[in-house]
Amino acid sequence: MNKTDLIDAMAEQAGISKAAAKKALESALTEIGGALKDGKRVSLVGFGSFSVSERAAREGRNPQTGKTIQIAAKKVVKFKAGSELSGAVN
Numbered sequence: 001m002n003k004t005d006l007i008d009a010m011a012e013q014a015g016i017s018k019a020a021a022k023k024a025l026e027s028a029l030t031e032i033g034g035a036l037k038d039g040k041r042v043s044l045v046g047f048g049s050f051s052v053s054e055r056a057a058r059e060g061r062n063p064q065t066g067k068t069i070q071i072a073a074k075k076v077v078k079f080k081a082g083s084e085l086s087g088a089v090n
């Protein structure tokens with residue numbers, strides 16, 4: 001399912017226009033992204049939680065040359081599925 005498919009499904013299930021569903025989805029994604037950018041955790045009960053984690057700098061290896069390279073530290077987004085989502089998938 002891609003973004004367009006999700007918008008179509010949201011519009012149909014909620015009984016709203018596709019434009020309203022698109023606006024709602026984009027607003028939700030903007031707010032989630034903004035909270036994560038600020039270092040906050042986003043929890044959606046039953047669905048899951050998004051958080052930001054720091055990955056330390058480390059040494060890696062260039063697969064083409066075999067040469068050792070330095071990989072910089074960075075922040076990564078993590079998602080942990082909630083119990084309801086996990087149950088629905090299994």
